[in-house]
Amino acid sequence: MKKTSIVLLVLIAAAIVVLISYTGDLTTYETIASAKEKPGKFVNLIAKINNDYPMEYDAVKNPNYLSFVAVDSLGNSIKVVYHNNKPTDMEKSERLVLKGKVQDDHFECKDILMKCPSKYKDAPNNQTVSKTL
Amino acid sequence: MNYIGEHLLPGQIGHFFSLLFLVSAGVATVAFFMASKNSALVAESVSWQKIARKAFLVETFSVLALFVTLYYIISHHYFEYKYAFNHSDKSLQIEYLLSCFWEGQEGSFMLWSFWHCVLGWFFIRKKSIWENGVLGVINLAQFCLATMLIGLYFFNAKVGSSPFILLRHDTVAPIFSNPNYLQMLGDGKGLNTLLQNYWMVIHPPILFLGFASTIIPFALAIAGLLNNRHEWTGTALSWTGFSAAVLGLGVMMGAAWAYESLSFGGYWAWDPVENASLVPWLTLVAGLHTNMIYKNSGYSLRPTYFFYIISFCLILYSTFLTRSGILGDTSVHAFTDLEMNTQLLLFLFVFLIPSMVLYAYRYREIPSIAKEEDSYSREFWLFIGSLVLFLAGIVIIAKTSVPVFNKVFGTKIAPPEDTEYAYNQIQIFVAIVIGILSAITQYLKYKTTPRAYLGKHIWLPTAIAIVISLSISFLGDINFTKKGMGFLWAIHIAIFAAVYSVVANFSYIWLVLKGKVKAAGASVAHVGFGLMLVGILISSSKKTVLSWNTTGITPLSANSKGSAAGDPAENITLFKGLKTDMGKFWVTYQGDSINPLDRKRYFDIHFIAKKGEESFSLFPDVIKQNKGGEGFAANPAAKHYWNKDIFVYITSFQENNQTDTSTFQPRTIKVGDTLFYSSGWMRLDSVSVNPASRQFLYANDETAVFLNLTLEGKNGSRYPAHPGMALKGNQWRPIVDTVVAQSVAITFNRVLDEKKGLLEIGVKQSASITSLLTLKVYEFPMINLLWLGTILMVIGFFLSVWQRIRFGKTGRSATS
Known part of the structure; x- marks a missing residue:
């Protein structure tokens, strides 16, 4: 067999191994109910802020503590704790991707991805235009 | 209804030129392909080419007209146009x-087609025999881009989106029933605040020039396959070199923007948008190298075809990824979904499928050498x-x-869970392999290398590289243990590989090329690439947070490993005028002011180093969100x-403009007592009468009584407080x-029980x-190596392109 072919095979095998091992690192999107069943497992929640409860953030007391209640599309709620600053415009966000895990009674959040109607978007301008006018 | 104040003419002009663009691109495509097909009948081919060039001229003019019209609309603030309303104010x-x-x-599609036109005319000027084939492919792409801009309905399907x-x-909004709606509309929604950065003025044009230029090697490969001729590889080398330089520069300018705006928390976050433009660059560079191999040894023509085809298709795929909205939940920086997904996919498949079919069809006919490469040959490595x-x-x-x-x-x-690490743990090994290969391969000759030649030249750079990388490893305090010892070892090996690449290529210029820098394009580019790797490795593994804050961390939570609450967090709170302890510095928030010109509020943050004399102010700013x-x-x-x-970065701020609604709560205390308040406790230490230290607060004829309190905050800091009364x-x-x-104010109300x-x-x-x-402060060490490396790499690419244009026009120097 040619040297080149051997190297080729080895490298391709390596790439396949890498991709397969990567699938082990992958996480899943969960609902609040299904995340609660897997405490300690790193998951992604798609939810929004439940405005019935106050959002707790006081930079005077602790600039690295944010807590709020998130609700998903199925109507389940969970308290979320995020040890970082409150992302700007978070209240306006209509959709949050919360990355973290359920710990005891709350969701320990490592990262928040916001899906704002504002960012780069001009799709929902129908509402925005009529709202601003 | 007659609307007041609308300017309809620019829009009509725009629509007209959109259509003209589409039609002329279609005509040019057909004509160029006809011209390339009829190569046997010279006269017919020439007349087709004449038509094609004229159509391409009309097309170029249309694209320019589109640009000018849209610029006119935006710069005149004609908010009756959706594009101006949505993207400017x-x-x-x-x-x-x-x-x-x-x-x-x-607008970005327009930019793309503009560069296609420019590149097309440059190619025509070169009077290449590949003109018809290449321009045919470019015009097919132009036709596809034109469909993205027309915004018409065909059988209820929307094609494109017109600006x-x-x-x-x-x-549909009630406002439009008013003829004077423009007046009520007032102003546009403005440009996204993230894009109001000078990098965003220059980065997109460069990146799109990079995108557009990948079509030339692709088109050459397609023309080569169609005609079953392979001399195009000589022409391709300089175009590919140019493309790799510009695309690489564009990607790194995006990284510079991300770094300066910190919107990704650094220069690279493996965001899908970044990856999508990096991957075509990788395959293009792979193609550039196999193209070199073919030119010098006759090997690797088949992979060259493949890499060039796949690079352009990956550009189209990245266009689909970033513009279709499919990245929604994984990327912060993708474009909005304009509901053109089908069209974007078609754009990809129109190029991917026929080119892959053609490649497979011709595969057997593409010359290749049966004999194996020598292990000591440059072409093998x-x-x-x-x-x-x-x-x-x-x-990726x-x-x-x-x-x-x-x-x-x-x-x-x-x-x-850790997206960046998922990429880093693999790509670090790629860095090791590429670093070492780019160091050694230059010292190998094509065909085979005499062992003595190799030994004579390689030992010195190897020894120097070992010394330098060991001193970085031992003295550089690189101790990135977050991901385990295995990864730390990989970092140290990668540092060696990167340093090796820099040193070996640098010495190649002196030892082998005798300092002829002009001829050393490849070596300069490799030195640059190596420096980039060194910069990436050091700055990423040594990035530190200066604003560590331990507020709210109790001994209990600090022990619970892995919980976010146990780690110190990155935000620190500054009160106006109060000097605060932050690691190596004392920092003070001194004030803020609004610049009416750029509508930004600048904060004056003063730093005083604890060691040494250094002090400076930084002015991070915030801009009001629009949209x-x-x-x-x-x-x-x-x-x-x-x-x-x-880096200093404001994460939130609170202005003292609220009316103070809270009131003084009466509390009873005696000396030695401790009281709790919301963020700590306070103790009354003593009471003093007419203390000299407070004399500035009372007059000579007053009797003053002061309480000496000590407050201890949750984070353990202590503060004295001296409320008092003057009688x-x-x-x-x-x-x-x-x-x-x-945030505590204390009064001394009265004596309750003497x-x-x-x-x-x-x-x-x-x-x-x-x-x-609240702010975050980061320190990025050795980041300048990354930027210096980028510049050197681009210079190296251009040097070799320039060298090739001046001296080498032939296809292959060695034939097998």
């Missing part, structure tokens, strides 16, 4: 008017390097495509040193003391006592 500075173009998809559409045609680059690209794009996979198969796979956002977008400020950058006859007045850092020593104090806690802000 009246207060925008002139330099950002161009950025409005690429905020929307339509010249009127707001009232696109949107160049090929291995190209393969590694290609596979690295495949791995496969990971990036998870959302596509989810969409196709209906799965719900999410990115891993329905109510908050602020923050821009960091940086202090640049030769060996590091210090003069029957009159008394309170002397309030405020502990700004704790015998028992019971006193009443008033405690008021309010956030509105003072202006405050």
